[in-house]
Amino acid sequence: MTDLHLPLDRSAGRLAAQIAAGFRAAVRSGRLTAGTRLPSSRDLARDLDVSRGVVVTAYEQLTAEGFLIARRGDGTRVAPLARPDTTTLPPDGAPLPPGTPSQHSETWQHGGTQHGPPTQQGGTPQQRGTTQYGTTTQYGGTSQQGGPTQYGATPQQGEPSQHGASTQHGAALQYGRTAQPSGTPQYGTSAQQGGGTQYGGAMGQGTAARGGDSAPAPASFYDLTPGRPDLSAFPRERWIAAARAALRTLPNDELGYPDPGGVPVLRAELASYLGRVRAAYADPGRVVIMNGVAQGLSALLALLRASGHRTLAVEDPTSARQLPMMESAGLRLARVPVDGEGVDVAALARSGARAVLVTPAHQYPTGVVLSPARRAALIAWARDVDGLILEDDYDAEFRYDRDPVGCLQGVDPERVVLLGSVSKSLAPALRLGWAVAPPSVVGRLREYRAVTDLGAPVLEQHALTEFLRSGGYDRHLRTMRRRYRARRDALAAALSEHLPGARVRGVSAGIHLYVELPSGSDEDAIVARAARAGVAVAGARPLWWPGRAAAAPPALVLGYAGMGETRLVKAAELLGQAITQGAGG
Template sequence: MTELLLPFDPTRDGGLTARLTTALRDAVRQGRPPAGGRLPATRTLARDLGLSRGTVVEAYAQLVAEGYLVSTPGAGTRVADGITPRPPAPPPATTAPAVRYDLKPGTPDLALFPRAAWQTALRRALAATEHSALGYGDPAGHPALRAELAAYLGRVRAAAADPGRLTVVGGVAQGLALVVRRLVRHGHRTIAVEDPGSPGTFGLLRAHGIEPVGVPVDQHGLDVDALAATGARAVLVTPAHQYPTGVVLAPERRAALIGWARRTGALVIEDDYDAEFRYDREPVGCLQGLAPDLVVHLGSLSKSLAPGLRLGWAVLPEPMVEEFRTDKQYTDLGCSTLDQLAFARLLADGGHDRHLRAVRARYRARRDALTAALARHLPAAAVRGVAAGLHLHLDLPPGCTEPAVVEAAAARGVRVDPVAPTRLALPGPPALVLGYAGLTERQLAHAADLLAEAVTEATG
């Protein structure tokens, strides 16, 4: 019989049987005793631990039921064969410098989430909702939210949306994954994407069986002539605020893109990820409004409210609706009904519009603070993409590399993202993507000062 080293203190608070069971389970997981090894008799272990035999018998019986132990009459209790010891804990990672100022793009200021308004909307939705609405609903989304969203997108994004072609999804990521599933089913093996673009999106596309093919982006947006040369029959674009360059797709490029799609029968997928935030004028209308028969419009609450809600929408060309909704049904049976109803209420009573007006003013002030500080401390670095969104594109001055600047900034407690990972194939000058949504104006000014020090060190 293997000696059982069992760290167990019977004087601690809590149920004795539950604590003994946990201690025995942990010992088996750690290979004490190993697979096939015998455990002490119940009377022996009870005497050693100062417990009643019944407590030990019950703990052994629980672990037999779970498959950790095997008990044979006349042969005692042993560890079941096939139990793999838990590997030792990895050594502690090297401590990275503390992040004082996080300029990573992609997340809004979560402290600005309208908790009181959301709580009120949820409470009112619960009070007005029939019990039946809490069951399995329409996988396309609750009718109340689809109606409110269709009206909202028509009013705010100039979309040609109606509830019958709108499906509620778990964020843009799920909407895109469902579109890609359909493309692959219909024989697509590639999809054109903006280059540079989102590395996370590239990974999502590959994970769902389709290969992204890069198309250059210039100061006017996606190069449609280069798109036509790829031979792709689907393209993913961010026309309202391209990631990471911040370029807004020019009117002539919009027309050319729709013309290409109509000539070739291709599908345009529009990721409208942060279009609500335009600072120099009203947000430019969505691409889908120009050609609802050719464009899939994807949007979500990840930037306007919070990514943790996992709520978004897909407005689809009519021929795609049924197949898309079937895929949605067999993916997750639909999104959270309560969250859908709360958001529908927030749209209906104007709470979402009020929230957007408030945070848009905050984000504009933060953008202004960062751009002013960069102009003061890094006059040789060009700033792009300031008209919209929640991030800036900073072209680094000659003589420094992205890794050197990122490392020097991290040593000063400033987290920044390099542009290189956003490029599929096309090289480009060194640059950074700076998110400014989560920091105050004073913090952004100090972060820019520290970043300028990092650039100076990396250049020298």
């Protein structure tokens, strides 16, 4: 079964008509291709939180129009003759976002029949000027711009070291002006929190999950630390089947050194998936396969540093695990506050940065979803300063009580790089992720991989390709959404009973909760008492910039993916006792 991005305006009514219109737009834009199997009416109704009759009505209408076909035993699929519009690009050559009918095409095609102009989905697209990202740079040698570029170690006062061969290429990440240091001090911390994007390796060794204490955490019977999926749920048999199917037909030539951008068939499958589920503007040429989001981010920071950027804006609070890696790239970090609507774009504009890392779908750790107004303001900021948005699509797969939110990259694909992985949806051990980027950035990412690690493992890429193609990935995500929702419900209800003075945030999506403790609570003492009771939890203070941490409400970040409902309830009871003991002196 296929997962879908179908936003609904519930206040407008006529939900069946809205669902049908969403499917039509997806077919016309190419996000849903002929033969794609759709969810059952029952599953889609559950996902959209509507009655099954609403979905049945929409499916029947689309079947009558010829967009869908339904066969007993084979479910409902996009009709074989359904195909996208013939899209004409705007005069400046900038691509239209997916789902937006071309302003220059007078017809859309279906089954060989021409129809009148389609209804505009989401208004008239803005005409974007062609963004110039610079001219030429050189990996490891002397740039034609003058001066060497560097990837890896922290630059030394304008004298970066050289790595790799003298490979020249064009389209550097230059945005029309030289970045000026904002004067923002660099803020680092040894605290390792398991949320946001996970960054393993040496930086995570020997550090307690709660923050600055370097002593190992005591053994815990109940582990509520965030950042890990249910690893016991990894679909071993289906993955083995996908790997066997891929190996059975894999040409011998594919066992050589891979395309540094990733095997073409996986890039094609991911482009289709991300366009369909995340409303991304993704074609295979914009996709680069990375070894997880961590490598994608590390590579992008190296490219930014090489092209003159000196400051990177990041959310505050944010995952502490990624801070040392970002600082090692030689960029100053400007911490930008997050409130109930997401990142504060006005504060971002004052930071002096022209690149920002955000988690708009489910901010880590607060769980806030970037509001529509802030999304528009963030895109406007990027255009105004000739900047770049790095979008970590954290926790986007797991939503429970809200309509799907499309990615920022689909709004302005020339200003946003979308980063994602299967670390939360499948397992971090696979080390498979992706970056969807503007063409000039894609070229540099491919070349960066070619001179640093020669590309990602091939067999795992082909196995993921088959897993996506067969529908196994969609089925696994549906299973995990149901499982995680039940666990979230159990933990949230138990926290309400045993921590009545706490405020639970971020419940609508993801695999963690942000729990603001009662006023006056001693966060560190609660973490310690919980550990003595056998419950491992993470305090939120290490996630804030030190200048704001003192004023931030005491809070815990609780992961719930790895335990069943009964154990989660017991863990909440013990945690409540730890807080009560502290309140009682």
